[in-house]
Amino acid sequence: MTAETLSPALPEDVERLAQTLLTRACAESLTLATAESCTGGLIASILTDVEGMGHAFERGFIVYTGRAKADMLALDPGLIARCGAVSAGVAIAMAQGALAASHADIAVAVTGFAGPAGPDDEPGLVHFASARRGQAATHHVAHFGDIGRGGVRVAATRVALEMMLGEIDRTAPEAGNFGLLPVVGSESNQGD
Template sequence: MTVSTLLDHAKAQGVMIATAESCTGGMVAAALTDVPGSSAVVERGFVTYTNTAKQQMLGVRAETLAAHGAVSEQVAGEMAEGALMNSDAQLTVSITGIAGPGGSEFKPEGRVCFGLAAEGAPTRTETVDFGALGRDNVRRAARDHALDMLSQGLSIIAQK
């Protein structure tokens, strides 16, 4: 689904969208707002690059960060839920990952965790290992995956 089609579907459903981004630094919000008329659908974007920002802006718990690290499905879930609670959106997507260069044996370059939260539905999380594609390519792949997740989220909302 193209971004324009995604926005059209959200508008038809009366759904506002918010993003909570770390490693993509606002690329999902930028992709959404590149489309004329997106203000009818895009409520806001949170760029929470640091753990402190994740806690202050989205309510991610320090205990979750300490237990699982910023690049985890647990944090991605709390980011998505925090974006839902701290906005007027009905659908949110979150991204936290290691775009590179770098990483570790346990959290390699290219690992990205995603969260999807929608009003009245359980929060979904997933991890994708894009591999060491290079920083720009990992960020683009994460952006595209998050946009796909938003499309899935609209389907979930439509089925309610």
């Protein structure tokens, strides 16, 4: 099966990752949730686009502003003020908030700069976090560079799908195989 409506626009490896993730989640009766900022719902869209496997996707939160992150995921606005919206601490809190606000078993969160938002912002800087009920959240940071909004969104989606697959495989609190850190960190980046 392929992603029905998005297939023409998706790189083949991203489509395969989504199919593999959904197949594995269905086989293990796990449900998924997303908390997305710079990807704008692209991850949720991909996970609901494969016919016959949508039941593995529990819900998605598109939280582009700090207020949305606070309202929908119960993030402390002080965390955003201290760390910046694009930071490890906020990404981890988003993933944990998505689990708390859903019935999903695994959640992924993405926050970053898809394009230049301010003079001190790094285009392509994206923080990710994934969490599985009963385990510590993991964090990953990527520096995709100035590859355009669409390029950053697709690259970030690829990493998010890989992280969710890693959560299915993870049985202990240690991180997966792509440079993840098991504890909250922070960087002082502003914007989204």
